[in-house]
Amino acid sequence: MRLAATLALASLCAVSSNCYADALELPSSSGPQTAPAAGDSLTLGAGLAYVPEYAGAKKSRVVPLPYLERTFNNGFFLSTMRGAGFQTSVSGVGLSAALAYGGARADHKRNVFDGSDALKGMGDIEGAAQAVLAASYQVGTVGLSLSTTQNLAHRDHGATYSLGASMPLYTTASDQVGLSASTEYADKKHMQTYFGVTAAQSATSGYQAYTPKSGFTNVTMGVNWNHVLDKNWSVHTAAGFSHLTGDAADSPLTKRKTTPMLMTGIAYKF
Numbered sequence: 065m066r067l068a069a070t071l072a073l074a075s076l077c078a079v080s081s082n083c084y085a086d087a088l089e090l091p092s093s094s095g096p097q098t099a100p101a102a103g104d105s106l107t108l109g110a111g112l113a114y115v116p117e118y119a120g121a122k123k124s125r126v127v128p129l130p131y132l133e134r135t136f137n138n139g140f141f142l143s144t145m146r147g148a149g150f151q152t153s154v155s156g157v158g159l160s161a162a163l164a165y166g167g168a169r170a171d172h173k174r175n176v177f178d179g180s181d182a183l184k185g186m187g188d189i190e191g192a193a194q195a196v197l198a199a200s201y202q203v204g205t206v207g208l209s210l211s212t213t214q215n216l217a218h219r220d221h222g223a224t225y226s227l228g229a230s231m232p233l234y235t236t237a238s239d240q241v242g243l244s245a246s247t248e249y250a251d252k253k254h255m256q257t258y259f260g261v262t263a264a265q266s267a268t269s270g271y272q273a274y275t276p277k278s279g280f281t282n283v284t285m286g287v288n289w290n291h292v293l294d295k296n297w298s299v300h301t302a303a304g305f306s307h308l309t310g311d312a313a314d315s316p317l318t319k320r321k322t323t324p325m326l327m328t329g330i331a332y333k334f
Contacts, residue, residue: 107133111329117180120308120318127177158200167191167221185269192217206231222254240290252278259315276311283307301328
């Protein structure tokens with residue numbers, strides 16, 4: 065399994081826009097992993113990512129990306145990035161369903177990897193169990209994907225829907241370079257949780273009260289490079305940007321609409 069397909073899930077990570085550290089929003093040339101595994105495998109990896117403190121933050125930071133994924137011949141998988149789930153293929157359409165955890169946001173800087181002082185007075189957003197459903201389809205050399213993240217424990221956090229496309233730019237036995245683009249749509253609950261400011265939050269934070277509507281939150285584009293060292297080791301590097309749109313871009317919490325992102329990591333497949 066390539067690190068390209070697992071460390072980067074174009075906004076597709078499905079990181080959605082509320083937590084870049086949990087799910088890096090850099091596109092992958094191979095798109096979401098919805099095809100069944102070819103066999104049992106175990107992949108260990110580690111990397112670093114340069115991402116914004118939160119969606120729309122002025123400051124960015126470097127965060128670690130530990131990675132472990134176990135796939136089974138029957139389609140089940142356990143992953144630090146994708147959660148626990150099942151993947152299969154029906155008539156050429158890749159399908160996957162997983163239970164994951166994410167969505168947390170701290171209103172103060174807890175450490176060098178978590179939180180942002182720019183959100184003081186906004187209150188913490190608790191992480192929650194999430195259902196992640198995805199479908200993918202290959203049209204020639206272009207891979208298309210559609211995914212949704214539905215919050216289960218905190219229903220008030222709402223839901224997001226992502227549409228992505230990817231294509232290879234250069235491929236050899238040892239190197240694969242790909243281009244990807246994606247966009248995310250969020251319902252009103254999600255927009256209010258991560259981009260809205262209630263009257264109470266306005267009084268404690270100083271931000272102007274703001275009630276966003278549902279709509280598209282961002283457009284993400286990137287280029288990634290996967291380099292195979294040998295049958296076990298591979299290195300993946302991805303660079304791109306995410307641009308906030310609509311009511312997400314107009315939120316008083318948004319200090320920067322366009323943010324660069326960079327990631328590099330190494331993996332070992334047993």
